[in-house]
Amino acid sequence: MGVLATAMAGQFSRRSFLISAVLAGGSLVVGPRLIQPAGAAENTALNPFIRIPAAGKIQLVIPSAEMGQGVYMGISTLIAEELEVALDQVEAVAAPADPAVYGHPVLRDQITGGSVTIRGFYEPMRRAGATARVMLIAAAAREWGVDPLSCRAEAGQVLHPSSGRRLAYGALAAKAAEGPVPETVELKPASEFRLIGKPHLRIDTPAKVNGTAKFGLDARPEGVKFAAVMLSPSFGGTLKTVDDTEALKISGVRQVVKLSDAVAVVADHTGAARKGLAALHLTWDAGPNGGLDTAELERRIETAMDGEALVALDHGDVAAAEAAGGPGIEVVYRMPILAHSAMEPMNCTVHVRADSCEVWVGTQVVARARQGAAAVTGLPLEKVTVHNQLLGGGFGRRLDYDGVTMAVRVAQQVDGPVQVVWSREEDIRHDSYRYLNLSRLSLRLGPDGMPVSWRHRVVGPAVMARFLPLLFKDGIDLDQTGGAESPYDIPNKRVEFVRHEAPQGMLTGNWRGVGPTRNAPAIEGGIDEAAHLAGRDPVAYRRALLTNNPRLRGVLDLAAERAGWGTPLGPDRGRGIALMPDFGSFSAMVAQVHVGGDGRLTVERIVCAVDCGQVVNPSVLRQQIESGVVYGLSAALYGRLTMENGAIVEGNFDDAPVLRINECPPIEVHIVDSTESPGGVGELGTPGVAPALMNAIFAATGKRLRALPLDTSQLKRT
Amino acid sequence: MSFTLNVNGTTHAVEVDGDTPLLWVLRDVIGLTGTKFGCGIAMCGACTVHLDGMAVRACVTPVETVGTAAVTTIEAIGATDEGARVQKAWLDEEVVQCGYCQSGQIMSAAALLAVNPSPSDADIDAVMAGNICRCGTYPRIPAAIKQAATELASGEGR
Numbered sequence: 001m002g003v004l005a006t007a008m009a010g011q012f013s014r015r016s017f018l019i020s021a022v023l024a025g026g027s028l029v030v031g032p033r034l035i036q037p038a039g040a041a042e043n044t045a046l047n048p049f050i051r052i053p054a055a056g057k058i059q060l061v062i063p064s065a066e067m068g069q070g071v072y073m074g075i076s077t078l079i080a081e082e083l084e085v086a087l088d089q090v091e092a093v094a095a096p097a098d099p100a101v102y103g104h105p106v107l108r109d110q111i112t113g114g115s116v117t118i119r120g121f122y123e124p125m126r127r128a129g130a131t132a133r134v135m136l137i138a139a140a141a142r143e144w145g146v147d148p149l150s151c152r153a154e155a156g157q158v159l160h161p162s163s164g165r166r167l168a169y170g171a172l173a174a175k176a177a178e179g180p181v182p183e184t185v186e187l188k189p190a191s192e193f194r195l196i197g198k199p200h201l202r203i204d205t206p207a208k209v210n211g212t213a214k215f216g217l218d219a220r221p222e223g224v225k226f227a228a229v230m231l232s233p234s235f236g237g238t239l240k241t242v243d244d245t246e247a248l249k250i251s252g253v254r255q256v257v258k259l260s261d262a263v264a265v266v267a268d269h270t271g272a273a274r275k276g277l278a279a280l281h282l283t284w285d286a287g288p289n290g291g292l293d294t295a296e297l298e299r300r301i302e303t304a305m306d307g308e309a310l311v312a313l314d315h316g317d318v319a320a321a322e323a324a325g326g327p328g329i330e331v332v333y334r335m336p337i338l339a340h341s342a343m344e345p346m347n348c349t350v351h352v353r354a355d356s357c358e359v360w361v362g363t364q365v366v367a368r369a370r371q372g373a374a375a376v377t378g379l380p381l382e383k384v385t386v387h388n389q390l391l392g393g394g395f396g397r398r399l400d401y402d403g404v405t406m407a408v409r410v411a412q413q414v415d416g417p418v419q420v421v422w423s424r425e426e427d428i429r430h431d432s433y434r435y436l437n438l439s440r441l442s443l444r445l446g447p448d449g450m451p452v453s454w455r456h457r458v459v460g461p462a463v464m465a466r467f468l469p470l471l472f473k474d475g476i477d478l479d480q481t482g483g484a485e486s487p488y489d490i491p492n493k494r495v496e497f498v499r500h501e502a503p504q505g506m507l508t509g510n511w512r513g514v515g516p517t518r519n520a521p522a523i524e525g526g527i528d529e530a531a532h533l534a535g536r537d538p539v540a541y542r543r544a545l546l547t548n549n550p551r552l553r554g555v556l557d558l559a560a561e562r563a564g565w566g567t568p569l570g571p572d573r574g575r576g577i578a579l580m581p582d583f584g585s586f587s588a589m590v591a592q593v594h595v596g597g598d599g600r601l602t603v604e605r606i607v608c609a610v611d612c613g614q615v616v617n618p619s620v621l622r623q624q625i626e627s628g629v630v631y632g633l634s635a636a637l638y639g640r641l642t643m644e645n646g647a648i649v650e651g652n653f654d655d656a657p658v659l660r661i662n663e664c665p666p667i668e669v670h671i672v673d674s675t676e677s678p679g680g681v682g683e684l685g686t687p688g689v690a691p692a693l694m695n696a697i698f699a700a701t702g703k704r705l706r707a708l709p710l711d712t713s714q715l716k717r718t
Numbered sequence: 719m720s721f722t723l724n725v726n727g728t729t730h731a732v733e734v735d736g737d738t739p740l741l742w743v744l745r746d747v748i749g750l751t752g753t754k755f756g757c758g759i760a761m762c763g764a765c766t767v768h769l770d771g772m773a774v775r776a777c778v779t780p781v782e783t784v785g786t787a788a789v790t791t792i793e794a795i796g797a798t799d800e801g802a803r804v805q806k807a808w809l810d811e812e813v814v815q816c817g818y819c820q821s822g823q824i825m826s827a828a829a830l831l832a833v834n835p836s837p838s839d840a841d842i843d844a845v846m847a848g849n850i851c852r853c854g855t856y857p858r859i860p861a862a863i864k865q866a867a868t869e870l871a872s873g874e875g876r
């Protein structure tokens with residue numbers, strides 16, 4: 001994640017940490033294993049990731065969840081490259097919950113997030129493919145009584161060129177599984193890649209253009225009923241009274257399930273369930289947060305900012321540099337409460353039986369979801385099965401499994417399987433929010449105009465304390481503070497952390513771009529402010545502060561050049577740049593905006609330069625950068641939830657708008673050729689958007705916005 | 719109440735209240751899950767289907783208003799010229815990410831091409847602005863629609 005990359009910054013070289021962890025990580029079992037999933041008994045598993053049927057497509061078991069980021073394609077590419085099969089000879093299937101086998105090598109859990117999938121699995125998945133290939137070749141050689149070295153593999157077959165013999169993998173798999181597992185295998189050099197780095201078309205998308213792809217909401221176990229659910233509007237509130245007389249009269253409604261903090265109407269179809277839910281007469285006890293509103297939440301975090309802080313990083317002597325005086329800036333960047341609003345609202349289908357529990361859900365944490373279901377039911381883990389589905393977007397929302405436990409609680413009271421469907425309103429009003437965040441930045445410039453001190457106070461929740469304690473150290477959330485020191489060469493730097501949590505009962509979590517997204521506006525806005533204070537060009541200023549970071553300088557120069565940095569734009573237009581060195585990758589983004597006299601903001605163009613090391617698929621890489629940019633644009637322009645009476649006010653795309661196609665600027669993605677270790681790209685496009693826009697708006701208008709979403713009413717000049 | 723629906727050329731008799739949105743009848747009663755739920759208030763386009771070739775939001779279309787109109791969903795749109803070309807262009811241009819919004823995007827695009835065989839960028843924006851994509855596939859959609867339009871005009875691509 002930013003989680004990883006930022007947290008490891010300053011402690012380990014990110015890459016060396018990852019690689020040593022991956023190599024040391026014995027968690028990946030690459031020996032043959034008996035896997036006999038229902039209905040696939042004819043498959044031979046050469047290792048947990050590769051199942052070969054006698055005929056038909058080879059199944060590749062993908063340890064990470066597919067949520068649009070192209071991981072089914074990415075992992076399949078890595079395995080197929082070494083297995084010597086074409087991409088149309090394989091199909092990707094979701095891994096079961098089994099962290100010992102499918103856990104991420106560094107996170108040591110089945111977590112799909114933080115843009116760490118390819119970084120963690122790049123080598124293990126190629127190794128899995130190569131191991132299986134060697135076993136298949138050995139089986140063929142035994143069969144033919146020839147030297148394995150005289151055989152080779154190609155397109156799903158083993159060939160013996162000198163005799164012209166060939167055998168398909170399907171005919172060899174069972175025998176290959178009986179043979180020894182090679183202890184070491186040699187991996188291809190990059191020069192021999194036929195799949196990695198090439199723009200092959202995704203293998204998961206044909207099913208997504210004809211309605212056959214199965215998302216969580218498409219699970220249809222035999223006899224399934226449908227439940228519409230409403231959770232306590234105020235966080236931490238409880239259900240007081242339910243009058244379900246009218247609801248139960250509605251045709252198709254079967255049952256009303258009452259929980260301490262929620263109510264669900266179960267029906268033959270979701271239409272009746274939703275109608276029934278609307279017909280309930282409910283009263284709620286608002287609970288401890290009933291009096292809270294946005295103004296109070298903001299007052300609390302502003303107060304916290306002036307309180308005690310922990311020191312996350314202290315280089316040089318910031319206090320002395322500040323005492324020495326000189327021009328500087330002291331500014332606060334403010335970030336709002338954000339929802340994820342994945343396109344597929346939260347949902348989960350559950351069948352609780354006396355001695356077992358079966359769950360169908362699209363989740364980024366399949367093993368945790370299983371544990372959650374086991375905890376609610378009291379069943380032993382092995383009695384709980386989770387079938388992971390395609391995710392209609394994740395963005396960090398599905399890193400939490402509160403939707404699973406809620407659905408299991410409903411299902412415990414229902415005879416047979418039930419699909420619990422959240423409305424969009426429930427989805428927005430009960431998210432795992434990106435909570436309020438503040439960044440206070442103090443900078444001092446030396447006589448040459450370059451910064452001599454950088455003090456960054458980060459104020460916000462410590463999500464890692466509950467989500468990944470590995471990244472919560474001595475009271476500091478390393479995801480929140482990692483990278484807050486900026487990538488710039490500044491002799492004195494200090495990062496401070498004030499932990500400030502949301503009210504009890506309001507879940508806060510990971511949001512696309514995690515820590516780097518919350519820090520980027522202050523860092524890239526702050527350095528821009530310093531450049532202007534020094535009277536220097538923002539690109540030249542940054543370049544001068546990156547003497548030790550050639551890859552970041554490289555993308556800075558590339559983005560500036562492609563965006564035509566420095567060429568005149570005329571009145572009311574401006575360009576702004578923002579850098580993002582994280583997730584094991586490097587990117588720079590130039591935004592070009594027009595600001596009308598009435599304050600109307602038009603984002604005219606976004607130019608990105610990306611160096612993510614070895615590219616697995618350039619087409620998917622471009623998709624992911626575009627995706628991250630659009631996600632960042634939505635948040636920068638519109639993202640803000642408000643609270644009244646302890647409840648989120650906004651509920652749907654009318655009052656919580658997101659970017660639409662007519663507002664989407666052209667997005668250019670320029671890729672740096674590189675054979676460095678692959679970096680993450682799923683979140684790389686998001687963090688830079690807000691600061692690039694803030695900086696562009698300043699260039700166009702001279703007005704510096706430091707709060708999100710961008711308040712264009714402040715930009716009116718007529 | 720009972721209704722007889724013509725969905726993708728097949729007749730279905732369903733027993734639901736007349737105000738039930740067509741979306742849930744398709745997904746939960748008939749079992750065609752390709753049409754998606756995103757908002758329930760005609761703000762996102764995920765539920766777009768065709769009634770006699772016209773794009774409508776199934777989440778706000780009461781089943782009692784459908785009558786004898788031919789309902790076409792994503793599962794059958796590939797049988798039309800526009801639908802098949804849009805699907806192909808979507809794959810060629812690598813539009814799709816999570817895919818959840820794409821049934822609706824494709825249904826909207828196919829309906830657009832049926833009435834406007836060579837849409838301008840503004841035409842595309844005007845129609846496709848009703849379809850939200852949280853994965854941000856917007857930059858690729860105009861090019862894909864134009865490819866489909868070109869192939870339709872030349873009779874290629876099927």
Ligand code: FES
Nearest residue numbers: 756757760763777
């Ligand atoms: S679900 Fe119908 S428009 Fe959103």
Ligand code: FES
Nearest residue numbers: 816817819851853
């Ligand atoms: S492809 Fe995921 S919402 Fe559009």
